[in-house]
Amino acid sequence: MKGIEQFEHQLHYSVYPTKKFKTTTCLVSFAAPLTQDTVAGRALLPFIMEKSTATYPSIELFHTPLEELYDTNLYAGASKIGKEHVIQFQLEVVNDNLVGESVLSQAIKLLEDVLLRPNAYDGAFQPLIVEQERRLQRQRIESVYDDKMRFAQQRLQEMLGGELAIPSLGTLEQLDQVTPKSLYDAYQSMIQDDRVDIYVVGDVSREQVEQAFEPLESLGARRPRHLPEASKGEFKRLEEHQDIKQSKLHLAYSLDVDPRTEDALRMQVVNGLFGGFPHSKLFMNVREKESLAYYAASQFSSLSRKLFVYAGIDSTNQQKTEQIIEDQLKAIQAGDFEDETLQQTKELLFHQRRQLGDNPRQLIAWMSGADVRPFSLDEEMAIIDHTTREHIVALAKEMELEAVYCLKGGER
Amino acid sequence: MKLDFPNVGETLHHHILDNGLSVYLLKKTGYEKTFATFTTKYGSIDRRFKLEDWVEVPDGIAHFLEHKMFEKEEGDIFQKFGRQGASANAFTSFTRTAYLFGATSNVRENVNTLLDFVQTPYFTKESVEKEKGIIGQEIQMYQDNPGWRLFFGLIEAMYDTHPVKIDIAGTIESISEITAEDLYVCHQAFYHPSNMALFVVGNIEPDDMMELIRDNQSSKSFEEPTLRAREAIDEPVAVRLAERVIEMDVSVPKVMIGYKDVPQAGEVGLKQELTVELLMHALFDTTAPLYTELYAEGLIDDAFSFDYTSEETFAFAALSMETPQVDAFVERVTSALERPLHLGQETLDRKKRMMQGQFLKALNSPEFIANQFSRYALNGGNLFDIPDLIDAITLDELYESYERLFRHDQRTVCIVRKP
Structure with a gap:
């Protein structure tokens, strides 16, 4: 993306100054290695930190100034990205010139408050708040069961092992081990040891950003990025039953493609032909030709080096659907696709990239991923453009089916 | 203001x-x-x-x-x-x-x-x-x-x-x-x-x-x-059923409390929609007294949401929550809404600023503009009137909306829980 300024002090900054939005969006991201021991505490931390601070020690007190500031959003969240666990704080503020007040500087002070002055005393968060949020987190972990697509994908990832198997909120047992004290230690570790990246998109200059985030400059540590290695286990298959109407068929293919290479981008073309779009083979055959599903799609996760396929089907059609999916991959491996379809796939991949700059949050998400990939947006598009049939066939041939999971409904 | x-x-x-x-x-x-x-x-x-x-x-x-x-x-x-x-x-x-x-x-x-x-x-x-x-x-x-x-x-x-x-x-x-x-x-x-x-x-x-x-x-x-x-639709303002339970294999019970409203068309409908939305923000946002009270008792949390649906021929408010303590949640919320409203100018002003900000932020999105503008246009309203309409909302109008909407016979509670 042209116009993104990157610079470092203690922290790493990416700033995109633009007047085209009504808002300015800031993201402060803390990254640490993903481990079983720390995930439950780190996943709980943002839910506590976003609700109150030492200065504003209740939700009501803290949210009142956010409402006053034209509904400034201040969200925190945690996710796993490859081999890292990332806690992010996002601030979205209406531009000063639209309301004739200096909203941004006041909002950044509130963000600073969240990060530097948490609602904690004597090395521990408030026990009552921790209990409350632990109860909620337990409920969140349990309610994955109610979203069958998520449930099936989580089960599939557990079958694959490694980082993929670590649930992003931790397990119920791990959550029970968290204490107000251990949580505060997790907070300390986050602000001292994590790699801190700051992203800003909106009507600001580099100087303004440097000045605004100066108080955070004492945070964090230089840490290298942790990328997952290639991993491939034995083929596994698992079927489970629940009282549901539609069965969920999820597949994982693995292949050894480094996420920093051109091949990782070319895989987006392979995925586009296979199941990424409404013109893809999976949609055209599983849905349009055979009427077996409402959705049948694929997604390539370059960091984990896996391609996932999912379809919602009638349980009696499982074998047939698996066969069709296999046939579609074989067709790509045999080079059996039209030039026109290939071009269409590339056009849509271009479109996805060109429109990134129209949405501040998408743009920030891309900016943070781009730290891993060595390519600019234009370079990415050139690589996609120059992806040949030979590239595609070779990559498709490397894909190996590693796991099949089916959550079955209907008669047992 | x-x-x-x-x-x-x-x-x-x-x-x-x-x-x-x-x-x-x-x-x-x-x-x-x-x-x-x-x-x-x-x-x-x-x-x-x-x-x-x-x-x-x-x-x-x-x-x-x-x-x-x-x-x-x-x-x-x-x-x-x-x-x-x-x-x-x-x-x-x-x-x-x-x-x-x-x-x-x-x-x-x-x-x-x-x-x-x-x-x-x-x-x-x-x-x-x-x-x-x-x-x-x-x-x-x-x-x-x-x-x-x-x-x-x-x-x-x-x-x-x-x-x-x-x-x-x-x-x-x-x-x-x-x-x-x-x-x-x-x-x-x-x-x-x-x-x-x-x-x-x-x-x-x-x-x-x-x-x-x-x-x-x-x-x-x-x-x-x-x-x-x-077809002209003849629908009473009272609800058909006060309660309904759906049995399903869910990990956490889910509940919706609905209040049926009198629908309005055109600019009047848009005005009513914004007024009720502001009222619901004042009643149910995290800064509201009711929220603070229920949060302290562990009866409300991030899973709570509310929404007002308003079209020419139907309108209703819905409060949604998932909690093991569904019955206590319903009891507390519904009894709170049967008490008289207490709302001051200060809250109204803050909620106005909040809704103005929400609207401005939404204008970043071409999808929002096209979808919402078309919705209002086909109903005889104009999306870009929203800032002025929000600005014009009065305390009296909030009290009127409260009286009209949160009535016992306009309420339905629906619960999804395990058999």
Whole structure:
């Protein structure tokens, strides 16, 4: 993306100054290695930190100034990205010139408050708040069961092992081990040891950003990025039953493609032909030709080096659907696709990239991923453009089916 | 309180063409993408209407028609948009069907494609039969979704006769009756340009775009509109059932509390919508006394949400929560709403600032502008009136809304829980 300024002090900054939005969006991201021991505490931390601070020690007190500031959003969240666990704080503020007040500087002070002055005393968060949020987190972990697509994908990832198997909120047992004290230690570790990246998109200059985030400059540590290695286990298959109407068929293919290479981008073309779009083979055959599903799609996760396929089907059609999916991959491996379809796939991949700059949050998400990939947006598009049939066939041939999971409904 | 919004920084172009089509164009400077929606005022509730005679069509047909519009003699229109670098989609709601695309290239071709495919019906027996399997799976998927079951369980219990209570996609039985002829009848009745709005927003030159749209439309001929009337709906304001429990294998019980409102059309409807929304913010946001109280007792949390649905012929407020303590939650919320309202000017002013901010933030999104503007335009309102309408809301109006809406006989509680 042209116009993104990157610079470092203690922290790493990416700033995109633009007047085209009504808002300015800031993201402060803390990254640490993903481990079983720390995930439950780190996943709980943002839910506590976003609700109150030492200065504003209740939700009501803290949210009142956010409402006053034209509904400034201040969200925190945690996710796993490859081999890292990332806690992010996002601030979205209406531009000063639209309301004739200096909203941004006041909002950044509130963000600073969240990060530097948490609602904690004597090395521990408030026990009552921790209990409350632990109860909620337990409920969140349990309610994955109610979203069958998520449930099936989580089960599939557990079958694959490694980082993929670590649930992003931790397990119920791990959550029970968290204490107000251990949580505060997790907070300390986050602000001292994590790699801190700051992203800003909106009507600001580099100087303004440097000045605004100066108080955070004492945070964090230089840490290298942790990328997952290639991993491939034995083929596994698992079927489970629940009282549901539609069965969920999820597949994982693995292949050894480094996420920093051109091949990782070319895989987006392979995925586009296979199941990424409404013109893809999976949609055209599983849905349009055979009427077996409402959705049948694929997604390539370059960091984990896996391609996932999912379809919602009638349980009696499982074998047939698996066969069709296999046939579609074989067709790509045999080079059996039209030039026109290939071009269409590339056009849509271009479109996805060109429109990134129209949405501040998408743009920030891309900016943070781009730290891993060595390519600019234009370079990415050139690589996609120059992806040949030979590239595609070779990559498709490397894909190996590693796991099949089916959550079955209907008669047992 | 005076809110100083010199303007929201947008310019809108509006034309009504000779064939009756309303066209809205909005240039977003600096945006790469152009986003277009072509919307008809036709949704799942339009199941009985008058042409020469009264016609009744199977439930779920508006949604079925939306699916089938993409299939043409020349092939699948999704593919055509794809070849032109655009990402297309469509959705059907209770009252509208919208076709849309986003594109960063070939915008002119894509606008023509959008207009042409929606205005050229092509249905065959075979393709209609094939779609029944796909939509059947879509219906099954929603049947497994507790949130969807809860929402429709609520509406179904609230409404006596209003077709809003019928699932948008219909049922596997109802769609099995749909024929190609039915689809032609509905298309002719509801896809006339005078019943539709086109909204194009993004990287466009409004004058050039207007010319292209005029050229496209003037090259086609349309018969006079055949739709003479929609069924008048006689729905009492009291709910049909006060309570409904749906048994489903869920890990955490889910609840919705609905309050049925008196619907309003046009500008009055938009004003009522904003007033009730502001009232609900004041009552249920994290800064509200009720929230603070229930949070301290562990009865409310991040899973709580609220929403106000407002269309010409139906309107209701819904509060949604998931908690093992469903009964205590319902008891506390409903009894709080039976007490008199206490709301001060300070809260009103803060909520106004909050809603103004929400609106401005939403204007970042071309999708929001096109979808919401079309919704208001087809109901006789104007999206860009929102800042002024918010500004004009008074405390008295909030008290009036509270009195009208939160009544015992207008309330339904719907719960999804384990058997």
